[in-house]
Amino acid sequence: DEEPLLDSELIEAGVVERARALVEKNPEIGPILLECSCLPPYAHAVQAATGRPVFDFITMINYFVGSQFRKAFGGFY
Numbered sequence: 001d002e003e004p005l006l007d008s009e010l011i012e013a014g015v016v017e018r019a020r021a022l023v024e025k026n027p028e029i030g031p032i033l034l035e036c037s038c039l040p041p042y043a044h045a046v047q048a049a050t051g052r053p054v055f056d057f058i059t060m061i062n063y064f065v066g067s068q069f070r071k072a073f074g075g076f077y
Contacts, residue, residue, distance in 0.1 A: 008041065011042065012041075012042045012045050015039060015042045015045070015046060016042070016045050016046055016049045019032060019046045019049060019050050020049055020050060023050045023052065029052065030052065030053070031052060031053040031054070031055055032046060032047075032050065032052050032053070032054045032055070033054075033055050033056070034046070034054060034055070034056040035056075037057055039056060040056040040057065040058045043056055043058075043059075
């Protein structure tokens with residue numbers, strides 16, 4: 001339900017529960033894509049719970065920006 005205030009802890013628990021169930025039912029799943037723009041705050045918890053790489057629109061933006069604005073190689077990463 002859309003309320004004036006969201007219970008982030010409750011949402012995170014639900015998202016993690018769904019991700020775990022998805023991986024348990026389909027262990028061949030590799031990366032997980034969080035398609036909803038409301039889910040990036042829970043990406044770390046999903047990754048920690050499932051051990052899978054997690055992508056969302058923020059990782060896409062970082063990928064794009066990183067490819068457009070490269071820094072000179074300094075010898076170390």
